[in-house]
Amino acid sequence: MADLRTPPGRAGRMRLSRSLEVARRGADLLDQKLRILRTAHDRLLREDAAARDRWHARMAEAETWLRRGLLLSGEDALDTPPAAPRATVEVHWTSTMGVRHPGAVSCTVPERAPDGPPAANTALLRAEAAYAEAVRAAAESAAAGEAARAVGAETRTTRRRLRALRRQWIPRLESALARVDAMLEQAEHEDAVRRRWASESRRD
Structure with a gap:
């Protein structure tokens, strides 16, 4: 890894010190964000599994119920075209630590039209209601899965950024600052030796 290019002397040390302070503060903030995201992600994963x-x-x-209905009335009982329109889904969005994701979902499944053809038997009527509930559950599952995916992706990105700061950037700044401190100390020591020699030369 290449050395950091900094101005010589105390100006370079000041710049490195500021950069190191910013990097450490950034790492602390990312660490806090990561803890919050992990907690949220774990919760969303549980909600996704339950949904x-x-x-x-x-x-x-x-x-x-469908199988029972077909056993009672035969497969021809499904030949009647559906009279109801399609279900509608509305996603309500929220955010977690700046990550936009589904927070809830509303799914409306239209009821059978009053003037439409009746179900062939009670089992098929129960199947129709059960499939409506399955559609609602599918919408909730899709929303929960997307929320878990989005927050999980941000969790992984934040973890990589934090690792890069702590394992690469901060150590580079610390090493560069240590080198600058050593050079400044050496320069001050040499300057002190030169002043002492100059003082001894004047006394002679």
């Missing part, structure tokens, strides 16, 4: 489990459970329930 995914709910989605899978709702899908399993819906498929169970």
Whole structure:
């Protein structure tokens, strides 16, 4: 790693000292941010897992009712085209330490039109309601997964930046400052020796 280029003498030492102070303060701030992000990420991962489990459970329930309905009325019971429009999803955004991510989601699944064709049997009606719940659960799972992904990505970026500061940049500044201090001490020692020689020469 190349040496830092700094002005000679005390001006260079002052610049290095300021840079080192800024780097240490930045590392402290990044460390605080990382702790907050880790806590948030752990929480979001748990929420993501729970939302995914709910989605899978709702899908399993819906498929169970669908199979029962088809056993009762046959596959022809699904030939009637749906009369209801598609579900609508609205994502409500929030932020964690500057990271924008889904905070909640609203999913509206339209009910069966009153004048539409009725379900062939009660099981298919239950399947229809169960699939509506599965759609809502899927939207919540997608939002939770995206939130965990976004905060996780920022957590990894912050960890890399903190590691670079602590393992590379701060040690470089400390080494450069130590070299400048040694050079200044050597220069002061040599100057003191020259003054002493000059003083002894004048007495002679």
